[in-house]
Amino acid sequence: MIKYLTNSEIDKERWDECIKNAVxxxxxxxxxxxxxxxxxxNALVENNYERVFPLITGYKWGIPYLYQPVFSQQLGVxxxxxxxxxxxxxxxxxxxxxxxxxxxxxxxxxxxxPGKYKSVEWINHELDLINAYEKTLxxxxxxxxxxxxxxxxxxxxxxxxxxPEEIIRIFKENKGKEISNxxxxxxxxxxxxxYMGIYKGLIQTYGVYTTKNELCAGAIFIKSKRKTIFLFxxxxxxxxxxxxxxxxISSFIKDxxxxxxxxxxxxxxxxxxxxFYKSFGSLTCTYPHxxxxxxxxxxxxxxxxxxxxx
Numbered sequence: 001m002i003k004y005l006t007n008s009e010i011d012k013e014r015w016d017e018c019i020k021n022a023v024x025x026x027x028x029x030x031x032x033x034x035x036x037x038x039x040x041x042n043a044l045v046e047n048n049y050e051r052v053f054p055l056i057t058g059y060k061w062g063i064p065y066l067y068q069p070v071f072s073q074q075l076g077v078x079x080x081x082x083x084x085x086x087x088x089x090x091x092x093x094x095x096x097x098x099x100x101x102x103x104x105x106x107x108x109x110x111x112x113x114p115g116k117y118k119s120v121e122w123i124n125h126e127l128d129l130i131n132a133y134e135k136t137l138x139x140x141x142x143x144x145x146x147x148x149x150x151x152x153x154x155x156x157x158x159x160x161x162x163x164p165e166e167i168i169r170i171f172k173e174n175k176g177k178e179i180s181n182x183x184x185x186x187x188x189x190x191x192x193x194x195y196m197g198i199y200k201g202l203i204q205t206y207g208v209y210t211t212k213n214e215l216c217a218g219a220i221f222i223k224s225k226r227k228t229i230f231l232f233x234x235x236x237x238x239x240x241x242x243x244x245x246x247x248x249i250s251s252f253i254k255d256x257x258x259x260x261x262x263x264x265x266x267x268x269x270x271x272x273x274x275x276f277y278k279s280f281g282s283l284t285c286t287y288p289h290x291x292x293x294x295x296x297x298x299x300x301x302x303x304x305x306x307x308x309x310x
Contacts, residue, residue, distance in 0.1 A: 002046045002094040004055075010042075014049040022078040024109040027202065027224035028071075029054060029078055036193050037069040044094050051079040053091045057099070063295070066095070066102035070186045071193060071231065073124070073266050074287050076106030085111045092117065095292075102292040112288055121286035125265040125277040126227075133257040137250075139281025144246055151247035155211045158251050162207030164194035167218030171234030190220075190232060197222050204228075206252055208244040217244035221252065228256065229264040249280065 012031040019025045027033055034041050034054055044053040053076065056069050068075070077083065077091045088110045095102070105122065106112075112119055129136070137145070168187055176182060197203030202224075208217040216239030220232040235245050253263065265277040278284070 002044050002091060004042065004094070004096050005045055006042050007040065010045070011049070015043070015045075015052060018049045018052050018080060019078055021080045023080070023083065024078055024107055025225055026074060026078075026107065026227070027222055027229065028073065029075060032196060032200075033072070033193070034069070036196065037071050037189055041069075044091055046091075050081065051077060051087070051091070053077045055095065055099070056104070063100065064098050066099050066104055066292075068103065068105050070182070071190055072105075073229075074105050074107040076104075076110040076288075078107075083109050083111075085113050089113060089116070092290075092292075097294075099292075100294040102290065104290050106288040106290055108285055108287040110288060112290070117288075117290060118292070119288045119290045122289045123269050123274060124267060124285050124287060125274065125282040126285055127253070127263045127265070127280055127282040129253060129256050129259055129261050129263055131257065133254045136253060136257060136281065140250070141279040141281075144250075144279040147243040147246040148250050151208075151243040154242050156216070156242055156244055156247065157209050158248060159207050159209065160205065162205040162215065162218050164198075164203075164205060164220055165191055166215055167205060167207065167220055167232065167234045169234070170215055170218060170236050170239075171232070174234065174236055194220055194232075204252075206248050208239065208242075208248050210238060210242070214238075216242060217248050219245075219248055219252070224264070226260060227262045227264045230266050253280070 010031070015031050019029045029052075034056075038056045039058070041054050041056045043055055046052070055066055056075075058065055058067050077088050079087065088106070089112075108124070127136070140148075168190060172187065194203055194205075202222050204221045206219050206221070207215050210216050216236045218234045219230060222229050222231045230249070233245065239245065256263070263282075265282060268274050268277065
C-alpha cells in the first residue's frame with residue numbers, strides 16, 4: 001500500500017534506514033539532505049518504508065507542482081527490494097492529483113514503460129576506481145594526459161580541505177555570472193550542505209592554487225554509499241588556462257584508486273562537459289527526466305512560453 005505523507009508525518013528514522021538499505025540508495029535522498037535543499041518535501045511511502053519516493057513541492061500561480069531541487073541530480077523511487085517498471089509505474093500513478101505539473105528526475109534504476117510517460121534520458125558519467133591509478137590512467141584520453149602534464153609543470157599546487165565558501169566564491173565570480181537559475185539562496189543551501197557533509201564525514205574538498213597562492217580551481221565531493229559524487233566545482237579563467245581542473249580530478253582519482261568506489265561525475269547533458277568527463281575513461285549512463293503536464297490548456301501554453309523566454 002502506497003501512502004502520501006506530508007513532511008510532518010514522515011518518520012525520518014525509518015526513511016533514512018530505507019535509503020541506507022535500498023538497492024539504489026543515494027545521498028540526495030537522505031532526510032537531512034532533503035531538509036537543506038528543498039523548501040518543502042513530502043513523500044510517497046509503501047507499507048513500512050519498504051519503498052519511498054520524495055516529492056519536492058512548490059506553488060506557482062496558486063497551483064501546486066513538483067520540481068527537482070538544486071544539487072540533487074537524481075531522486076525517484078528507492079527500494080529495499082527489486083525495482084521493476086511496474087513498481088515505478090505504481091508510484092507515479094500514486095502521485096496525488098493535486099500536482100498537475102511535475103518536472104523531476106528519477107534515478108538510473110527507475111525504468112519506465114516506453115511511451116507511457118513523457119520522459120527523456122539524461123546523461124551521467126561514472127568511473128570505477130577499483131583499479132590501480134596507472135591502469136586507470138591508461139584509459140585517459142591522449143589530450144587529457146597532455147593537459148595534466150602541462151598543469152604539473154606550471155607550478156600550481158593542490159591542497160585538500162579547502163573552505164567550501166572559497167570554491168563557491170570562484171564559481172560565482174566566473175561561471176556563476178552566466179547562470180541565472182542559481183540564486184543567492186541556493187548558494188547558501190550549498191554552503192549549509194557542505195558543512196553538514198563535513199560534520200558527517202561525507203564531504204571532501206580539493207583546491208588548486210596558482211604560484212601567487214590564489215585559488216584557481218576547487219571541487220566539493222560527497223560520499224554516497226559506494227560512490228563519491230563530484231557535487232560542485234569552481235574554476236577561474238586562469239585555472240582554465242592552466243588545466244587546473246584536469247589536475248584536480250586526476251589527483252582525486254589517484255588518491256582513491258584501488259578502492260571499491262565509483263566516481264560519479266554528476267553529468268552532463270552539456271556536450272563539452274560530457275567530452276571532458278568521458279576523457280577520464282568514464283562510462284556513460286542515463287537516468288529519466290520526467291515531465292507530467294495535466295494543466296488546463298491555457299496554463300500549458302503559459303508554461304511553454306515562460307520556458308521559451310528564459
